Amino acid sequence: MAATVKIDQIERRTQAERTALSDQRMLDAAVALICERGAAGTTLKEVGERAGYSRGLASYRFRSKGGLSAFIIRSIGESWLRELRRVVKDKVGVDAIAAATDAHFRFIVEGSDHIRAFYMLWFDSIGPDAEVKQVVANIHERRRRDVAAWIQTGIDAGRIAPDVDIAGTAEQFCAAIIGIVYQWLVTPDAQDHIQFLHESLKRQTALVLSPAHEQTGSPT
Amino acid sequence: MAATVKIDQIERRTQAERTALSDQRMLDAAVALICERGAAGTTLKEVGERAGYSRGLASYRFRSKGGLSAFIIRSIGESWLRELRRVVKDKVGVDAIAAATDAHFRFIVEGSDHIRAFYMLWFDSIGPDAEVKQVVANIHERRRRDVAAWIQTGIDAGRIAPDVDIAGTAEQFCAAIIGIVYQWLVTPDAQDHIQFLHESLKRQTALVLSPAHEQTGSPT
């Protein structure tokens, strides 16, 4: 009887649980492989096998390599956005942006390989794969909206001048983040540099959004 | 006789000229293919054939796909750096950086597919291919040194405060450029956005480097 119970607890799973488990295992396997060999060097066969399944499962589940990429980006991107919003919580304006920037830095240095794999795939979205492209575009858009919303809260609270270019500043901020991430991926060990870049970004963004800062047009 | 002369003029080439010609043709073919299908979707076979040669020439000449990428990045990167220095010429400090930024914008919007393919391969350097990685790292480093040198000339001319963080600012500028380029690759049609991002970068960099601007430490 005890044996039966044990089997029930350990081996017996519903179909939904089975897929959830294999999804999780393949996600972890893929992340590890991408960090080791790069995204292009990672094969669906290896993902399946390292996850403890057959060579064909990753192909079957995700349909294509782009499908796997999309799945990984979606998974990690979602949890990342959730975490970010938790950190920012009810902060407003420049404080919110500063908190998000700090969180970003913390994530990419202390975060596991997941963030690294995530961004490696992110930069793969340059390619022609429409599915991956769309997923990345969505996340990117959500980020921009988040930043724009934070700026708006600052304006509402009277701590940011109302005539500031919200969308433009948000876009610029996100572009800067991407640039920093690129640096990090290329030279992951230069933690000081990465921190410096985050700090600079915080400072400059605060400067642009400060009420004292008067927006001068193009100087002559 | 005339036929012989014609053949001599058209077909007869030295060995060096032959390789130079095939290199050029394959470069153009590769650029076109990369813009059409992405870097990953471009095959060495197609590069050779579209260039008017056999399926195997690209493999033979560049040894590997990474070899082709390295060749393209080197070729375009070199001419780009040359052109950039020509534009900046004897400008100093903020003016030099502004001129370079303007040139960068002009190049990526009016420039042919070459710049586009160049940057698509650039972002591929995230991958494990050591050769490509090294080439990109070299260009990146040269860019940073150029920017740092421009800042230095501004300091020497007394138009930039001497206590400014040269290396940090240069690194930040280059990171921002990368971020902007990413945006451009993802949404190539949004020319206004790209221009805006370049203008913002110019303004912010000028702000950071302006003698009037006092460097405040981390707030609080």
Place this chain on the structure above:
DNA sequence: CCGCTACTTGCTTGTTGCAAACAAGTAAGC
């Protein structure tokens, strides 16, 4: 409530097409 059978879904193995990489051969310059 239990056990058996039909159906569904997760997963595996077989196969095809294609690209990278290399080796051996042909032709064009020297």
Place this chain on the structure above:
DNA sequence: GCTTACTTGTTTGCAACAAGCAAGTAGCGG
């Protein structure tokens, strides 16, 4: 003739798909 540019033949490995196997689930008589 001899070297060098280029071509063709071949191998290996992966993505993609298809067909089969096994584990889970639902319907029915006891």
